[in-house]
Amino acid sequence: MTEEILKVEHLNKFYGDWQVLHDINFDLKKGEVVTLLGPSGSGKSTLIRTLNGLEPFRKGSIYFKGKKIDPTPKEWQKLRQEIGMVFQSYDLFPNLTVLDNILLAPTKVQGRNRADVKKEAMELLDRVDLADQANSYPRQLSGGQKQRIAIVRALAMHPELMLFDEVTASLDPEMVRGVLEIIKELSDRDHMTMIIVTHEMNFAAQIADRVLFLENGRILEETPGKQFFEHPQTARAAEFLSSMEF
Ligand SMILES: Nc1ncnc2c1ncn2[C@@H]1O[C@H](COP(=O)(O)OP(=O)(O)OP(=O)(O)O)[C@@H](O)[C@H]1O
Numbered sequence: 001m002t003e004e005i006l007k008v009e010h011l012n013k014f015y016g017d018w019q020v021l022h023d024i025n026f027d028l029k030k031g032e033v034v035t036l037l038g039p040s041g042s043g044k045s046t047l048i049r050t051l052n053g054l055e056p057f058r059k060g061s062i063y064f065k066g067k068k069i070d071p072t073p074k075e076w077q078k079l080r081q082e083i084g085m086v087f088q089s090y091d092l093f094p095n096l097t098v099l100d101n102i103l104l105a106p107t108k109v110q111g112r113n114r115a116d117v118k119k120e121a122m123e124l125l126d127r128v129d130l131a132d133q134a135n136s137y138p139r140q141l142s143g144g145q146k147q148r149i150a151i152v153r154a155l156a157m158h159p160e161l162m163l164f165d166e167v168t169a170s171l172d173p174e175m176v177r178g179v180l181e182i183i184k185e186l187s188d189r190d191h192m193t194m195i196i197v198t199h200e201m202n203f204a205a206q207i208a209d210r211v212l213f214l215e216n217g218r219i220l221e222e223t224p225g226k227q228f229f230e231h232p233q234t235a236r237a238a239e240f241l242s243s244m245e246f
Pocket residue numbers: 015020038039040041042043044045046047
């Protein structure tokens with residue numbers, strides 16, 4: 001049986017008194033790619049951030065590799081070593097070089113040997129065609145380059161699960177493809193388990209094993225990727241796809 005990486009059960013989240021996520025249930029097996037799609041404000045970012053402990057939740061359970069998460073700051077800090085996340089805003093440290101951005105957490109948090117991590121970081125940088133920028137500072141890089149570095153930084157922790165929250169949303173169109181290709185390769189070559197929030201429908205159609213379609217904080221449908229894009233189950237999802245000109 002394929003190993004279960006994540007299971008979300010009856011997850012409810014509130015901002016103050018207002019409920020933003022309603023009874024979210026889904027699971028994710030090793031190597032699977034799930035995309036979260038839905039209109040603006042449907043709760044996609046909130047959900048993916050909740051899965052990394054960046055947003056607290058009030059009711060429900062999240063299991064990671066079969067173990068129920070005790071949602072304390074300490075536990076999340078530990079789990080973030082295994083659940084990598086990349087954001088729209090890169091969040092690189094401006095005062096550190098590219099290489100030091102990548103080495104920081106594996107050496108300081110995981111206590112791994114600096115020379116080993118450095119060797120691996122250079123291989124990862126080579127893979128995203130940025131080995132020549134190892135000693136640059138983030139301000140010297142384009143948005144697309146910064147986002148490729150942010151992905152490498154997350155991968156250097158050897159995550160079991162990667163979360164991507166609209167990682168191409170701030171990029172100029174010509175930068176988008178390079179970043180999406182890296183994510184696609186992570187799936188094809190490394191069989192990385194991933195949850196992806198994106199507005200890039202063609203990319204979602206290529207990469208999604210499953211789509212969770214959200215509206216008003218609820219999962220309206222959960223459909224295999226190919227089927228979702230060809231024959232969505234709900235009229236609302238069909239309307240959404242046509243509004244995205246897919
Ligand atoms: N910190 C917050 N406090 C209160 N409300 C919030 C907060 N963050 C998000 N919201 C609201 O929660 C709802 C869901 O937002 P969220 O960003 O998760 O949606 P989304 O589907 O990711 O949208 P988009 O595609 O526009 O990024 C929206 O109505 C948003 O205004």
